[in-house]
Amino acid sequence: MSQRKSRRRFWTTFVLGSALLGALAVYGFPHCVASEKLSRIHQGMTRDEVVRLLGPPVSARRCSGRRTEIGYGKPARYCSVDVFLDSTGQVTGVFHDH
Ligand SMILES: [Zn+2]
Numbered sequence: 001m002s003q004r005k006s007r008r009r010f011w012t013t014f015v016l017g018s019a020l021l022g023a024l025a026v027y028g029f030p031h032c033v034a035s036e037k038l039s040r041i042h043q044g045m046t047r048d049e050v051v052r053l054l055g056p057p058v059s060a061r062r063c064s065g066r067r068t069e070i071g072y073g074k075p076a077r078y079c080s081v082d083v084f085l086d087s088t089g090q091v092t093g094v095f096h097d098h
Pocket residue numbers: 030031032078079080096097098
């Protein structure tokens with residue numbers, strides 16, 4: 001009797017858990033960063049503000065003229081986000097390839 005009960009609980013947890021993960025993968029994070037957070041990145045923000053919002057970047061590249069480009073991405077996901085910073089460390093643009 002008790003074994004049947006725990007089996008049922010296992011399947012209920014399994015199904016609910018899979019559905020939740022699936023929904024999260026499809027709707028919550030269709031991009032490598034949450035699009036809701038990405039939409040809050042705007043010109044003039046500092047790198048610290050970007051990192052606070054999106055988390056630490058997976059890549060950072062120095063460009064000519066002391067500009068910096070920080071990139072976000074997830075393995076096995078066709079989505080990359082690059083944030084461009086000028087020599088004073090302020091956001092000049094965002095490039096989103098998806
Ligand atoms: Zn994307």
